[in-house]
Amino acid sequence: MADPNYPDDLKYHAEHDWARIDGDEATLGITWYAQDTLGEVVFFTPPAVGATLTKDEAYTEVESVKAVSDVVAPLSGEVIEVNGSLGDNPQTINEDPYGEGWLVRIRISNPTEADALMDAAAYVATLP
Amino acid sequence: MSVTTDRRSPWFIAAADDDLTIFDRSRPGRRAFTAPTLDVPERPLDELIPAALRRATPARLPEVSEPEIVRHYNRLSKRNFDLDTGFYPLGSCTMKHNPKLHERIAALPGHARLHPLQRPAAAQGALELMWSLQQALGEISGLPHVSLQPSAGSHGELAGVLLTRAFHEAHGQQRTKVLTPDTAHGTNPATVTMAGYDLVKIGTDAAGNIDVADLREKATDEVACLMLTNPSTLGLFEPQIKEIAQIVHDVGATLYYDGANLNAIMGICRPGDMGFDIVHFNLHKSFTQPHGGGGPGAGPIAVSDRIEPFLPRPQVVRREDGSFDLDHDRPRSIGRLRGFQGNFGVFVRSYAYIRSLGAGGLREASEVAVLNANYLLARLREEGVLEHLPAAYPRLCMHEFVLSGAPMKHELGIRTLDLAKRLLDHGVHPPTVYFPLIVEEALLIEPTETETRETLDRFAAIVADVLREAADDPEIARGAPYSTPVRRLDEAGAARQPVLREQF
Numbered sequence: 001m002a003d004p005n006y007p008d009d010l011k012y013h014a015e016h017d018w019a020r021i022d023g024d025e026a027t028l029g030i031t032w033y034a035q036d037t038l039g040e041v042v043f044f045t046p047p048a049v050g051a052t053l054t055k056d057e058a059y060t061e062v063e064s065v066k067a068v069s070d071v072v073a074p075l076s077g078e079v080i081e082v083n084g085s086l087g088d089n090p091q092t093i094n095e096d097p098y099g100e101g102w103l104v105r106i107r108i109s110n111p112t113e114a115d116a117l118m119d120a121a122a123y124v125a126t127l128p
Numbered sequence: 129m130s131v132t133t134d135r136r137s138p139w140f141i142a143a144a145d146d147d148l149t150i151f152d153r154s155r156p157g158r159r160a161f162t163a164p165t166l167d168v169p170e171r172p173l174d175e176l177i178p179a180a181l182r183r184a185t186p187a188r189l190p191e192v193s194e195p196e197i198v199r200h201y202n203r204l205s206k207r208n209f210d211l212d213t214g215f216y217p218l219g220s221c222t223m224k225h226n227p228k229l230h231e232r233i234a235a236l237p238g239h240a241r242l243h244p245l246q247r248p249a250a251a252q253g254a255l256e257l258m259w260s261l262q263q264a265l266g267e268i269s270g271l272p273h274v275s276l277q278p279s280a281g282s283h284g285e286l287a288g289v290l291l292t293r294a295f296h297e298a299h300g301q302q303r304t305k306v307l308t309p310d311t312a313h314g315t316n317p318a319t320v321t322m323a324g325y326d327l328v329k330i331g332t333d334a335a336g337n338i339d340v341a342d343l344r345e346k347a348t349d350e351v352a353c354l355m356l357t358n359p360s361t362l363g364l365f366e367p368q369i370k371e372i373a374q375i376v377h378d379v380g381a382t383l384y385y386d387g388a389n390l391n392a393i394m395g396i397c398r399p400g401d402m403g404f405d406i407v408h409f410n411l412h413k414s415f416t417q418p419h420g421g422g423g424p425g426a427g428p429i430a431v432s433d434r435i436e437p438f439l440p441r442p443q444v445v446r447r448e449d450g451s452f453d454l455d456h457d458r459p460r461s462i463g464r465l466r467g468f469q470g471n472f473g474v475f476v477r478s479y480a481y482i483r484s485l486g487a488g489g490l491r492e493a494s495e496v497a498v499l500n501a502n503y504l505l506a507r508l509r510e511e512g513v514l515e516h517l518p519a520a521y522p523r524l525c526m527h528e529f530v531l532s533g534a535p536m537k538h539e540l541g542i543r544t545l546d547l548a549k550r551l552l553d554h555g556v557h558p559p560t561v562y563f564p565l566i567v568e569e570a571l572l573i574e575p576t577e578t579e580t581r582e583t584l585d586r587f588a589a590i591v592a593d594v595l596r597e598a599a600d601d602p603e604i605a606r607g608a609p610y611s612t613p614v615r616r617l618d619e620a621g622a623a624r625q626p627v628l629r630e631q632f
Contacts, residue, residue, distance in 0.1 A: 037568070039562075040619060042619075043623070065619040065620060067565055090624075128534060
């Protein structure tokens with residue numbers, strides 16, 4: 001929460017999302033910058049398990065004390081697990097955006113899409 | 129830092145911190161009113177209200193004396209920050225002074241005590257006032273047909289989008305999309321969704337105008353309407369409004385004017401002349417109805433000839449013999465939008481405002497609103513504030529302007545929220561914050577025409593002071609406010625676990 005942090009083992013999307021790719025699966029979340037800009041997150045509504053994500057398109061919303069914002073999919077795939085604990089504790093997204101604050105796990109449908117994502121250094125260079 | 133002893137009495141502090149409710153103050157048998165002796169024959173209660181319709185136990189009402197009631201609400205009112213207390217530059221809300229003369233006029237018995245079920249023949253004065261207000265709003269907007277029914281800006285928006293639907297349906301068309309800029313007031317997308325349309329957002333170009341190329345691409349024959357605020361929520365006038373209107377009309381859609389920012393253009397230019405089909409007014413913003421507590425408001429709409437047949441019913445009309453009436457005979461109308469005819473007191477105040485200023489006065493009000501905003505922006509620049517809080521779009525603004533707190537966050541370590549909270553300690557209300565959404569750490573400042581130069585100078589100096597203080601010690605602003613009845617609120621808790629009901 002306190003200081004900016006962009007782990008090197010993640011892939012980043014320009015809409016401030018990250019993907020941790022593990023074989024044909026990936027865990028998705030929002031970046032430190034995204035949670036910092038949103039402010040305190042008060043609601044997160046996960047998509048249904050089995051839902052289809054399309055890269056670059058919104059798949060869910062997070063609501064902070066400032067605004068409701070779309071969460072954009074960094075990769076296409078099918079949702080195989082959602083982080084149910086965020087329903088009661090959405091502020092985990094602020095506290096631990098890359099760990100306990102993960103949003104969904106997906107089965108990747110198009111592995112080559114990952115090539116279009118940025119590494120940490122390239123993503124940080126896009127931030128104001 | 130000097131240490132000062134708090135010399136206030138513990139009794140004084142307890143009174144200042146007193147947060148008892150009116151129910152907490154209740155004591156059995158106390159009362160503020162004694163009914164006069166009954167001077168008509170008493171009838172059994174069962175005759176008046178059948179037992180089955182009466183509650184079994186009396187309602188729990190607070191039992192308090194009149195001075196206790198007066199002190200209770202007076203104490204609460206002092207804990208609030210309001211326009212009669214200090215500067216309130218809340219962008220897009222037009223917190224201008226509400227002339228006290230209007231209160232006197234609204235309180236006249238003929239205005240205040242008229243029953244809403246009164247027959248039109250016995251309410252000619254009220255109907256004439258409403259009709260005259262309709263005429264004035266038609267003239268101000270350049271759209272001749274007015275309905276006073278909608279009772280909030282958002283309600284006016286909903287009316288406008290329902291009129292759009294009725295208009296397209298009358299032409300045998302089922303359109304599915306409504307366009308709004310990405311700077312739109314949050315009510316616009318909410319209205320679109322509530323009316324059953326899909327929302328499509330239009331981007332903003334580098335100069336802060338609507339992205340006309342993006343509009344051209346998204347304007348298809350599936351589009352029912354473009355909802356636009358002009359000047360925009362960035363406080364900027366859309367110079368390409370004629371072209372925008374052309375694009376929208378070329379695909380057969382309607383152009384809707386969100387009147388929240390009308391205060392910048394009254395008597396100078398008219399939405400109808402720009403090509404808009406439907407306008408809503410916020411009488412509680414531009415036309416001096418006191419507001420900020422959720423009502424009562426009024427969001428009348430004005431429309432062009434082609435939309436007129438669908439206006440809500442009844443309409444206030446003048447008959448050929450010069451009498452005024454409610455016209456229910458409107459077969460193509462979208463119907464009623466509310467019970468009765470609207471918040472009449474708001475109409476009285478707004479009509480009083482329009483008549484006391486006249487056409488020239490309204491124009492001057494808008495001119496001074498724009499002048500004050502530009503003056504304040506220039507003063508903030510002189511104070512060095514814009515080094516950390518640059519204007520989001522450095523050009524002449526209209527009645528309000530947007531600063532970005534992004535550099536302040538990086539350079540001084542305080543956010544827009546911290547600045548806003550610290551302003552409270554200096555006795556001014558913060559501007560609108562974090563809106564429009566496209567500007568990072570946004571502050572939307574609208575001084576209005578009713579503030580003096582000294583007030584604007586003082587505000588600029590206060591913001592500069594807060595920034596200097598933050599450069600020295602950002603923790604002070606981060607912990608603010610210190611002088612208000614409550615400190616930082618738990619906004620996440622308020623959103624997630626709201627306590628909406630006091631348990632007895």
